[in-house]
Amino acid sequence: MRFSGLSAFPITPMDADGRVDLPALRRLVARLCAAGVDSIGLLGSTGSYPYLTRDERRRALHAALDEAAARTPILVGVGALRTDEAVRLAQDARAAGAAAGLIAAMSYTPLTDDEVFEHCATVARESGLPLCLYDNPSTTHFRFGPALVGRLSRVPGIVAVKSPGQAPEAVAGHLAELRAAVPPGFSLGTSGDWLATEALIAGAEAWYSVVAGLFPEIAVAIVRAVGAGDAAEARRLDARLEPLWALFREFSSLRVIYACANLLDLTRAAPPRPILPLGEAARARVAEVMRALDLR
């Protein structure tokens, strides 16, 4: 697969015991395929991968691959606290037919650069699965610096990085720093939905998107506008979504997108405990923004 364009990150609907609701997951995947996203980022942070057992992650992946069939490539989170477990997850993903894996620097004991290098390189080597580095410091509290991304980009099979959102005034510099550290063809992607449009305009090749996991059309439109060189249109579409971005910043994109999925009746699933669903007042505000922006 190419790591470019729009990668949509759906939630993983599950019951209170952490068992994945496969029909609900299939509905979400079908929505994404129909909207023409470039790839699906299954079991990302939005997909709550660390809260699921290996068996449930395998069940979810098989169902999503079956639903997407040949329409849309699937990359899948293979992160785990232990290196051996991440290797097993990546081997599962490769055996199932995932296009690529997302490898995060999950940690409890804070990790050094050398430790994260060995972790990611071991998973790449022992699985043979193409890997995208998943730099998500808001959840892992580890930051992939340009030097580490550069070292890892030389490891066979490590082909892309998903960076956290950067302030608009910093994003071009961030991309230039990474570009200077990696070989040609290594894909630089972005996340942090409310910062993504400026990152795409500045040259990020892929947007790993939470909003696209539930409302793919609006994210597709932004990516296509940037692709067509129409930055003004992309910015207009992005600015229109500001009320949603404000909710993401206030409550986290995960909690908000669960509320949206519940309000759309796509699933009644709540995030895994200890994460709590939004309270009534917050849900009412989410519903109001969905109405105002015609999100459905």
Add this chain to the structure above:
Amino acid sequence: MRFSGLSAFPITPMDADGRVDLPALRRLVARLCAAGVDSIGLLGSTGSYPYLTRDERRRALHAALDEAAARTPILVGVGALRTDEAVRLAQDARAAGAAAGLIAAMSYTPLTDDEVFEHCATVARESGLPLCLYDNPSTTHFRFGPALVGRLSRVPGIVAVKSPGQAPEAVAGHLAELRAAVPPGFSLGTSGDWLATEALIAGAEAWYSVVAGLFPEIAVAIVRAVGAGDAAEARRLDARLEPLWALFREFSSLRVIYACANLLDLTRAAPPRPILPLGEAARARVAEVMRALDLR
């Protein structure tokens, strides 16, 4: 058990597959009992609890309880990312005969105060195990503020807090703030070995200690000196350990204490991957400090 005095936190020796080496763990536990520590903090962060399966945590606990017999009470880490898993671990611990559990705010998706409240209260309610709140922001990236500790201290079964190390000039204020928030009898304890002596002198009732997990005598001596009102002697003993504290700060107490255990031939176990053992140069420095301080 009373949450006071010295609680020693040993490593959990394990093989590369995460299987606990029970004879090695028993040797460590026996060392602690013989030195007269007040309790053992099994499967704390130093004991790598998040890197072990439920089965291995149960095996380790049974072996440690058997070795400690009635000599020394054992508190045991019951933290987990999922609330239901933490409940099961606490139920296991109670069934096995642990004196108490340590409940951390393990997180991937960052948690709110309300979420951590529900998490801890659910574990207390559904397990019946006395609980010590395990406030360890350097690993969990969640901080228990005085208001949250106050709310949780009213939950039946939640009886103590293990706070992170505080700067010497801030520790008295920190303890006063917590004391004002909790009912009488709720135990305030400290950690962060190189800051612990001043915390004890300022009135912390317990020291949850990494160094005591391998070198209990020197920590016992500090706690007894403070208990006897001899702050000067406690500070002298603490100051003598500064070369070890410097290594803890530079490499983390976990990596250093593994190196010490290896150098003592108590176990050949390394920390769980992705955490790497210290390299040769660092190990040589550890060995030098052990010689200079006569640590054995």
